[in-house]
Amino acid sequence: MIVRPAEPKEYNDIYDLADAAFKSHLERMMILVTVSEDPRFQPGDLRVVSVDDKVVSMMMLLRRPLRMGRAVLKGAIVAPVATHPDHQGKGYCSAVMRDAVQYMKTHGFDITILWGNPWLYPHYGYSPAMVKTELVVKPTQKKANVKSPCQIRPFVAADVESITRIYNHNTATRTCAEVRSPAMWEWRPKSSEVKLEVVTDAEGKVIGYWSLGTDWGRPCAHEVGVLNDEACGVVFNRLLETAKTKGVTEFYCIIHPAHPFTRFAFLQGSEVRLRSGGGAGMARVLNPISLLTTMEKEFEHRLHYSELHDLEGTLTIMSEETVVLHIDQGRVSTDAETVVGGLQLDIPLSSFNQLITGYIDINELVKRPHITVTGGKHALRLIDVLFPAGLPSGGFLPLVWE
Ligand SMILES: CC(C)(COP(=O)(O)OP(=O)(O)OC[C@H]1O[C@@H](n2cnc3c(N)ncnc32)[C@H](O)[C@@H]1OP(=O)(O)O)[C@@H](O)C(=O)NCCC(=O)NCCS
Numbered sequence: 001m002i003v004r005p006a007e008p009k010e011y012n013d014i015y016d017l018a019d020a021a022f023k024s025h026l027e028r029m030m031i032l033v034t035v036s037e038d039p040r041f042q043p044g045d046l047r048v049v050s051v052d053d054k055v056v057s058m059m060m061l062l063r064r065p066l067r068m069g070r071a072v073l074k075g076a077i078v079a080p081v082a083t084h085p086d087h088q089g090k091g092y093c094s095a096v097m098r099d100a101v102q103y104m105k106t107h108g109f110d111i112t113i114l115w116g117n118p119w120l121y122p123h124y125g126y127s128p129a130m131v132k133t134e135l136v137v138k139p140t141q142k143k144a145n146v147k148s149p150c151q152i153r154p155f156v157a158a159d160v161e162s163i164t165r166i167y168n169h170n171t172a173t174r175t176c177a178e179v180r181s182p183a184m185w186e187w188r189p190k191s192s193e194v195k196l197e198v199v200t201d202a203e204g205k206v207i208g209y210w211s212l213g214t215d216w217g218r219p220c221a222h223e224v225g226v227l228n229d230e231a232c233g234v235v236f237n238r239l240l241e242t243a244k245t246k247g248v249t250e251f252y253c254i255i256h257p258a259h260p261f262t263r264f265a266f267l268q269g270s271e272v273r274l275r276s277g278g279g280a281g282m283a284r285v286l287n288p289i290s291l292l293t294t295m296e297k298e299f300e301h302r303l304h305y306s307e308l309h310d311l312e313g314t315l316t317i318m319s320e321e322t323v324v325l326h327i328d329q330g331r332v333s334t335d336a337e338t339v340v341g342g343l344q345l346d347i348p349l350s351s352f353n354q355l356i357t358g359y360i361d362i363n364e365l366v367k368r369p370h371i372t373v374t375g376g377k378h379a380l381r382l383i384d385v386l387f388p389a390g391l392p393s394g395g396f397l398p399l400v401w402e
Contacts, residue, residue: 001049001091001092001095002049003047003048003049003095003096003099003100004047004048004049005043005044005045005046005047005048006043006046006047006048006055006058007043008035008043010048010050010055011031011032011035011046013054013055014031014046014048014055014058015028015031015032017055017056017057017058017082017084018031018058018080018082020084020085021082021083021084021085022080022082027079027080027082029190030060030079030080030397031046031060031080033185033190034046034060034062037185038062038063038185039183040062040063040064041062041063042063044103044107045060045061045062045063046058046059046060047059047060047096047099047100047103048096049092049095049096051087055084056083056084056086056087056092057082057083057084057087057092057093057095057096058080058081058082058096059078059080059081059082059093059096059097059100060078060079060080060081061076061077061078061100061104061112062076062077062078062079062397063075063076064076064077064178064179065178065179066110066111066113066176066177066178066179066394067171067172067173067174067175067176067177067178067179067394068111068175068176068291068294068295068298068356068357069173069175069295069298069301069302070172070173070297070298070301071294071295071297071298072179072294073110073111073291073294073295074108074109074110074111074290074294075109075110075111075112075113075178076104076109076111076112076113076286077112077113077114077178077395077397078100078112078113078114078116079114079115079116079395079397081093081096081097081114081116081120093120094123094124097121097123097124098124100124101124101125101284101286104286105286105287108287108290109286109287110285110286110287110290110291110294111283111284111285111286111291111356112126112283112284112286113129113130113176113281113282113283113284113394113395114126114279114281114282114395115130115132115279115280115281115282115395116279116280116282117279117280118279118280118282121280121282121284122282122350124284125284125320125349125350125353126282126283126284126353127282127283127284127349127350127351127353127354127359128280128281128282128354128359129176129281129282129283129353129354129357129359129392130176130280130281130282130283130357130359130392130393130394130395131274131281131359131391131392131393132254132274132275132276132281132393133254133255133256133257133272133273133274133275133391133393134220134252134253134254134255134272134273134275135252135253135255135261135262135265135266135270135271135272135273136250136251136252136253136270136271136272136273137236137239137240137243137250137251137252137253137265137270138243138249138250138251138270139240139243139244139248139249139251141240141268141269141270142268142269143236143237143240144232144233144236144237144264144268145233146230146233146234146237147230148201148202148230149202150199150200150201150202150207150230150231150234151199151200152197152198152199152234152238153197153198153200154195154196154197154198155187155196155197155198155209157184159198159206159209160182160183160184160187161182162198162205162206163187163198163206163209163225164180164181164182164186164187165182166206166207166208166209166225166226166227167180167223167225168180169227170225170226170259170260170261171256171259171394173258174256174258174392174393174394175357175358175390175391175392175393175394176281176283176357176392176393176394176395177256177393177394178394178395178397186397189211189213191213193213193214194211194212194213194222195211195212195213196209196210196211197209197210197211197212197238199231199234199235199238201230206227207226207227207228207230207231208224208225208226208227208231208232208234208235209223209224209225210223210224210225210235210238210239211223212242215252215254218248218252219242219246219248219251219252220251220252220253220254221239221242221251221252221253221254221255222254222396223254223255223396224253224255224259224261226260226261226264229264232260232261232264232265233264235261236261236264236265236268239251239253252275253265254275254396256391256393257272257391258391281392281393281395282353283353283354283356283357283359283392284349284353285319285320285349285352285353285356287321288317288319288320288321288323288352289321289323289334289335289336291356292317292323292325292334293334296332296333296334299325299332299386300330300331300332302385302386302388303327303330303332303385303386304330306385308381308382308385309330310329310330311327311329311330311382312327312328312329313327313342313343313382314326314327314339314342314343315327315342315343315344315345315379315382315383315386316338316339316342316343316344316345317344317345317347317352318344318345318346318347319346319347319348319349319352320349320352321336322336322338323335323336324336324337324338324339324342325386327382342375343373343374343375343378343379343382344372344373344374344375344379345362345371345372345373345374345379345383346370346371346372346373346374347365347370347371348370348371351365351368351370351371355383355387356387357390357392358387358388358389358390358391358392359389359390359392360389361384361387361388361389362380362383362384362387363380363384366380
């Protein structure tokens with residue numbers, strides 16, 4: 001079984017394969033837009049297996065910078081993955097995905113994330129590592145008070161810089177969030193069923209945006225962006241009005257708990273809930289040395305705001321590969337040379353993925369078998385400072401595809 005880059009002449013067959021496997025047009029659209037409009041796309045990023053000259057299984061990766069705290073990593077979002085229904089259960093997906101992991105490693109990606117079947121991707125080293133949360137707006141809630149005159153209008157091409165800036169500002173410290181560019185193709189909705197609107201202030205400046213559509217058949221706001229409280233008020237009232245017009249008892253807004261609009265809506269009486277469905281959010285570390293090297297400044301920041309700000313020592317992390325963090329009075333450097341006698345963490349990849357993203361902290365992880373911390377409480381505390389728990393969430397690209 002040979003896994004190889006898809007050839008452009010095979011793209012039409014791949015769109016048909018995606019239609020047959022998913023029974024929806026969304027995945028076809030994801031592939032079509034990526035191969036034709038994403039300037040970061042490389043032919044090897046769409047990988048296939050064929051039988052008798054017919055593509056039977058495929059995967060695609062999207063090259064995206066991904067945040068890890070304040071650090072930005074070289075990331076790959078995997079979507080979609082499919083085997084033609086006539087060829088499922090024969091190991092084609094595994095061949096494509098195992099090859100893709102090697103491909104991503106040799107192309108220098110630090111980490112890969114995806115939303116998918118929780119039973120499938122652990123076979124290729126992925127672990128559950130992201131959360132999906134939603135805000136619930138009920139039509140019975142009171143309108144927010146908006147003092148200054150604001151205007152709502154449909155998104156136009158000239159707004160793209162503004163909404164990109166708002167998006168990147170709202171997600172600036174969210175682990176696993178992708179950094180987006182103001183390229184139009186990243187933002188233009190592909191379906192007339194998705195409404196992308198903006199709100200402007202009295203000077204005509206864009207201060208917020210939202211996209212309205214559906215999520216698994218439920219009307220929802222896929223994404224919201226806000227610059228200030230005025231924008232929050234207008235967005236909230238627009239969602240409330242949509243909830244009333246749609247005649248639903250609950251209207252959902254897919255949003256992170258730390259987003260500024262979540263806080264605003266929460267104070268207006270909205271609930272924040274964990275969202276199930278739509279697959280599990282998973283991550284896999286690919287190149288731990290380059291990943292942790294890129295995070296050195298972030299580690300220094302984390303140490304600086306802890307009682308360990310003047311620590312001197314080393315922490316060796318042994319997972320799929322060995323990485324050593326040298327810590328010297330708040331300075332952090334990384335290499336691969338094993339150090340005898342320092343603090344040490346032995347951790348399988350499945351748990352390392354969760355530690356790196358902050359999905360599960362070391363005090364929980366250490367209860368699992370096969371995880372050893374050498375250096376007692378001191379080592380545990382250092383690992384906790386370097387890898388604090390959080391709510392990692394990213395890899396949503398709804399405005400482009402839907
Ligand atoms: C999901 C899908 C891609 C799997 O493709 P496939 O070629 O049939 O998968 P494979 O035969 O390579 O099997 C994949 C792995 O899952 C294992 N597996 C298969 N069915 C399983 C099940 N029900 N539970 C647990 N593991 C299972 C296989 O043993 C194999 O693992 P291994 O290589 O470590 O032995 C394919 O069914 C498909 O296209 N489905 C529709 C689209 C879809 O859901 N895509 C994924 C979106 S996240």
